[in-house]
Amino acid sequence: MQFELTREYIEILREVIDAKNKEKAISMAHELHAADIAGIYDELDIDEAKFLYLLLDGEKAADVLAELEDDDRERFLKVLPSDVIAKEFINFMDSDDAADVLADMPEDKKDEVLSLIEDVELAGDIVDLLEYDEDTAGGLMGKEYVAVNKNWNIAKCYEEIRSEADEVDDIFDVYVIDDDNKFQGVFSLKELIVADYEDEIKNVYSKKTHFAKTKMESEEVANIMDKYDLVTLPVIDDIGRLVGRITIDDVVDVIRDEAEKDYQMASGISEDVEHSDSVWRLTRARLPWLMIGLFGGVMGARVIGLFEGDLSANAETALFLPLIAAMAGNVGVQSSAIVVQGLAANTIGLESAFSKILKEISVALLNGIACAILILVYNLIFSDSLALTFSVSISLFIVIIFASIFGTFVPLALNKLKIDPALATGPFITTVNDIVGLAIYLIISRLLFIMII
Amino acid sequence: MQFELTREYIEILREVIDAKNKEKAISMAHELHAADIAGIYDELDIDEAKFLYLLLDGEKAADVLAELEDDDRERFLKVLPSDVIAKEFINFMDSDDAADVLADMPEDKKDEVLSLIEDVELAGDIVDLLEYDEDTAGGLMGKEYVAVNKNWNIAKCYEEIRSEADEVDDIFDVYVIDDDNKFQGVFSLKELIVADYEDEIKNVYSKKTHFAKTKMESEEVANIMDKYDLVTLPVIDDIGRLVGRITIDDVVDVIRDEAEKDYQMASGISEDVEHSDSVWRLTRARLPWLMIGLFGGVMGARVIGLFEGDLSANAETALFLPLIAAMAGNVGVQSSAIVVQGLAANTIGLESAFSKILKEISVALLNGIACAILILVYNLIFSDSLALTFSVSISLFIVIIFASIFGTFVPLALNKLKIDPALATGPFITTVNDIVGLAIYLIISRLLFIMII
Numbered sequence: 010m011q012f013e014l015t016r017e018y019i020e021i022l023r024e025v026i027d028a029k030n031k032e033k034a035i036s037m038a039h040e041l042h043a044a045d046i047a048g049i050y051d052e053l054d055i056d057e058a059k060f061l062y063l064l065l066d067g068e069k070a071a072d073v074l075a076e077l078e079d080d081d082r083e084r085f086l087k088v089l090p091s092d093v094i095a096k097e098f099i100n101f102m103d104s105d106d107a108a109d110v111l112a113d114m115p116e117d118k119k120d121e122v123l124s125l126i127e128d129v130e131l132a133g134d135i136v137d138l139l140e141y142d143e144d145t146a147g148g149l150m151g152k153e154y155v156a157v158n159k160n161w162n163i164a165k166c167y168e169e170i171r172s173e174a175d176e177v178d179d180i181f182d183v184y185v186i187d188d189d190n191k192f193q194g195v196f197s198l199k200e201l202i203v204a205d206y207e208d209e210i211k212n213v214y215s216k217k218t219h220f221a222k223t224k225m226e227s228e229e230v231a232n233i234m235d236k237y238d239l240v241t242l243p244v245i246d247d248i249g250r251l252v253g254r255i256t257i258d259d260v261v262d263v264i265r266d267e268a269e270k271d272y273q274m275a276s277g278i279s280e281d282v283e284h285s286d287s288v289w290r291l292t293r294a295r296l297p298w299l300m301i302g303l304f305g306g307v308m309g310a311r312v313i314g315l316f317e318g319d320l321s322a323n324a325e326t327a328l329f330l331p332l333i334a335a336m337a338g339n340v341g342v343q344s345s346a347i348v349v350q351g352l353a354a355n356t357i358g359l360e361s362a363f364s365k366i367l368k369e370i371s372v373a374l375l376n377g378i379a380c381a382i383l384i385l386v387y388n389l390i391f392s393d394s395l396a397l398t399f400s401v402s403i404s405l406f407i408v409i410i411f412a413s414i415f416g417t418f419v420p421l422a423l424n425k426l427k428i429d430p431a432l433a434t435g436p437f438i439t440t441v442n443d444i445v446g447l448a449i450y451l452i453i454s455r456l457l458f459i460m461i462i
Numbered sequence: 463m464q465f466e467l468t469r470e471y472i473e474i475l476r477e478v479i480d481a482k483n484k485e486k487a488i489s490m491a492h493e494l495h496a497a498d499i500a501g502i503y504d505e506l507d508i509d510e511a512k513f514l515y516l517l518l519d520g521e522k523a524a525d526v527l528a529e530l531e532d533d534d535r536e537r538f539l540k541v542l543p544s545d546v547i548a549k550e551f552i553n554f555m556d557s558d559d560a561a562d563v564l565a566d567m568p569e570d571k572k573d574e575v576l577s578l579i580e581d582v583e584l585a586g587d588i589v590d591l592l593e594y595d596e597d598t599a600g601g602l603m604g605k606e607y608v609a610v611n612k613n614w615n616i617a618k619c620y621e622e623i624r625s626e627a628d629e630v631d632d633i634f635d636v637y638v639i640d641d642d643n644k645f646q647g648v649f650s651l652k653e654l655i656v657a658d659y660e661d662e663i664k665n666v667y668s669k670k671t672h673f674a675k676t677k678m679e680s681e682e683v684a685n686i687m688d689k690y691d692l693v694t695l696p697v698i699d700d701i702g703r704l705v706g707r708i709t710i711d712d713v714v715d716v717i718r719d720e721a722e723k724d725y726q727m728a729s730g731i732s733e734d735v736e737h738s739d740s741v742w743r744l745t746r747a748r749l750p751w752l753m754i755g756l757f758g759g760v761m762g763a764r765v766i767g768l769f770e771g772d773l774s775a776n777a778e779t780a781l782f783l784p785l786i787a788a789m790a791g792n793v794g795v796q797s798s799a800i801v802v803q804g805l806a807a808n809t810i811g812l813e814s815a816f817s818k819i820l821k822e823i824s825v826a827l828l829n830g831i832a833c834a835i836l837i838l839v840y841n842l843i844f845s846d847s848l849a850l851t852f853s854v855s856i857s858l859f860i861v862i863i864f865a866s867i868f869g870t871f872v873p874l875a876l877n878k879l880k881i882d883p884a885l886a887t888g889p890f891i892t893t894v895n896d897i898v899g900l901a902i903y904l905i906i907s908r909l910l911f912i913m914i915i
Binding site: 042044167170171174179180181197198199201202203234235236237238240256257258260261262264265268269271272273275276277278282283284285288289291292295296298299300302303305306307309310313314317320321324325327328329330331332333334335336338339340342343345346347348350351354365368371372375376379380383384387409434435436439440443447 | 495497501620623624627632633634650651652654655656687688689690691693709710711713714715717718721722724725726728729730731735736737738741742744745748749751752753755756758759760762763766767770773774777778780781782783784785786787788789791792793795796798799800801803804807818821824825828829832833836837840862887888889892893896900
């Protein structure tokens with residue numbers, strides 16, 4: 010009953026498709042959920058996928074298309090003529106999914122498809138939705154919802170739900186509007202069922218409820234729905250008219266994507282990629298950060314070059330160059346990760362940036378003391394050079410403090426400047442910390458070797 | 463209407479609390495959602511929080527307690543006597559939230575609280591739920607749901623919902639069972655409303671639906687609910703009896719926590735911490751990985767030590783030690799992040815580990831060639847030593863290939879061994895790559911300096 014995709018299944022399916030066995034292919038696809046069929050896409054070549062998808066009936070084909078990854082969908086739609094896209098797929102889609110599909114198309118093909126959609130109301134809804142930035146509430150919402158006038162009674166509300174049932178796939182709650190379509194409140198189907206059939210809607214609905222304005226960022230939408238445990242969120246325009254509905258499944262994707270994006274950026278991956286993407290795409294996503302790392306390494310080499318005389322005189326200084334650089338990087342990544350996550354999940358607290366950095370310094374002091382003492386003991390045992398021993402410990406301590414402050418400050422500052430703070434983490438902070446760390450170490454070494462020798 | 467927590471608000475609230483102005487405090491709290499009141503906790507000291515929370519009426523107090531972060535809750539409950547916890551809080555909670563609260567308590571206090579819960583059915587449900595591991599479907603589920611017998615008609619179903627309405631806060635769908643309480647299927651409230659009042663349930667419900675067994679891991683639960691866009695998931699025991707319900711809000715938390723945890727691990731943070739946690743806790747979460755980094759740095763120093771003679775003879779070799787180490791680390795983190803995310807989101811695809819690594823090598827070849835050529839050009843311009851120039855480029859190329867393979871292989875291997883692959887990323891892979899990278903660079907330098915000079 011729960012479907013699990015296996016290599017055997019794919020092999021059978023491909024044989025069926027390659028044999029052009031339509032009947033068998035339809036019956037295999039019929040048993041699967043749209044999400045599972047979409048999951049198979051990566052395992053098929055484009056002609057096989059086309060053969061299979063065009064066999065599906067409209068509703069299912071539309072669902073499968075909605076479930077495909079953005080880049081898979083783009084590749085797939087490229088091989089289809091506009092009228093097939095409009096009539097076999099878009100016609101059966103919810104407005105928000107349809108708008109997502111069309112948003113990724115080239116301008117001229119998009120217009121052609123729009124003109125070929127038979128359901129005029131749907132085409133109008135899609136055009137409306139395409140106006141919104143995809144990272145806002147307007148970009149997330151669909152036009153399918155049930156709205157009732159606050160002056161109606163419960164019986165009329167039942168009627169309305171029944172008449173909209175075909176149009177709106179999932180109904181969890183009913184939105185209440187006034188005569189001007191201004192949003193008034195909400196009540197759940199449970200409250201509807203519990204209410205007396207003859208009662209007035211105005212006695213049932215909650216007036217104090219959450220909503221989003223069309224321009225609200227999708228991250229904030231996700232935070233509200235997560236925090237208040239909502240399954241749908243009404244969307245209103247600037248003058249309070251109800252214009253759409255966001256459902257929790259879209260927001261789950263936002264939360265997942267957001268968290269993945271932060272992690273990927275911190276790992277030095279600049280595009281949203283997956284292991285299943287092409288080699289070229291994976292390379293393109295990774296090379297930019299490696300270039301920054303390379304540039305940082307060259308700068309580091311230049312810094313070290315300034316002290317080449319010291320290194321010739323005291324070659325053992327070189328032993329701890331990578332240690333200092335690595336520790337600076339590690340500490341910076343830790344600090345920035347905590348800030349970036351706090352900003353994303355909105356748990357960063359109210360205290361000022363200054364007091365945040367103060368706290369970070371306290372943590373760094375403890376970590377710095379612990380690490381400096383450990384390496385001191387190691388070097389007292391294994392190194393003959395007192396100058397080196399103290400250089401490493403003192404500079405490690407300073408570097409940990411500096412890297413902590415820098416790793417905390419940069420994402421906070423970027424956030425203030427409305428730049429995604431996740432950009433700062435990973436290679437950028439690591440690289441700067443590396444270079445500064447090396448400079449601190451080499452300067453302190455020079456001083457101590459002069460003083461102690 | 464949408465509440466935003468500000469420093470001014472907190473100051474006013476604290477003044478009200480400190481003046482023991484109960485009436486004003488109640489009216490301020492009354493306006494807020496439980497999640498917002500929980501959000502204030504961090505800004506209050508423990509006595510202030512206690513004063514405020516004990517003023518709330520039962521339902522709200524229970525909701526606030528459920529919304530608190532685990533460690534905040536633990537601290538808060540420590541200052542309350544068992545009978546207050548049982549009667550003012552637990553009595554009004556849903557079974558899953560209550561079980562979460564009790565699971566974190568010391569054994570003897572837990573038993574005492576359990577014995578003081580007045581609602582015997584709730585106490586029984588909590589005891590049942592406490593049996594399950596918190597990272598499984600059993601640990602996520604609550605005992606509150608609406609179940610109807612498949613032989614009933616729709617009218618009886620309405621009755622059942624009305625009679626359970628007080629007990630079950632959110633009802634989105636109705637589970638269908640047989641006479642032995644075995645799970646049969648599900649239908650939504652929308653389907654209920656659309657159905658004819660006189661119809662039989664068996665004509666309405668879907669037999670092919672998703673469910674979880676109690677032992678299913680919470681990550682898999684999250685993947686199923688996300689993939690199939692479900693707002694609730696029924697949970698069954700080993701012989702198919704319906705035992706609970708998981709709601710999407712709990713799963714959103716799982717998804718968020720899981721993604722955050724992977725990111726934190728990759729950033730070298732070993733406990734689930736937030737910026738608002740104590741300095742001590744933050745230090746404890748970060749120090750272990752720094753120790754590993756330190757150990758790696760010492761190992762690196764030992765490796766370099768083996769080549770100290772080379773470094774004395776050709777001091778310029780030292781210039782690129784941090785570059786090689788940093789690039790090895792960066793590439794390894796990139797590779798492992800892609801694998802870890804793919805494993806978490808279940809998008810890793812079906813091809814074998816071998817073909818995954820083969821793909822990774824292709825990406826590494828492209829990245830390696832690009833980086834090696836860039837640094838070659840740089841050194842041809844700025845370095846007088848041909849031996850150094852070629853050492854850096856050749857070893858950078860090899861190091862990028864090695865780090866990619868290692869970064870891909872380790873999380874795949876850990877996953878095979880049922881160890882969390884996220885453990886491998888960040889400091890561990892970085893550290894190993896650093897050391898190996900240094901060794902490769904120093905060996906190649908020695909060879910080239912012998913050959914070319």
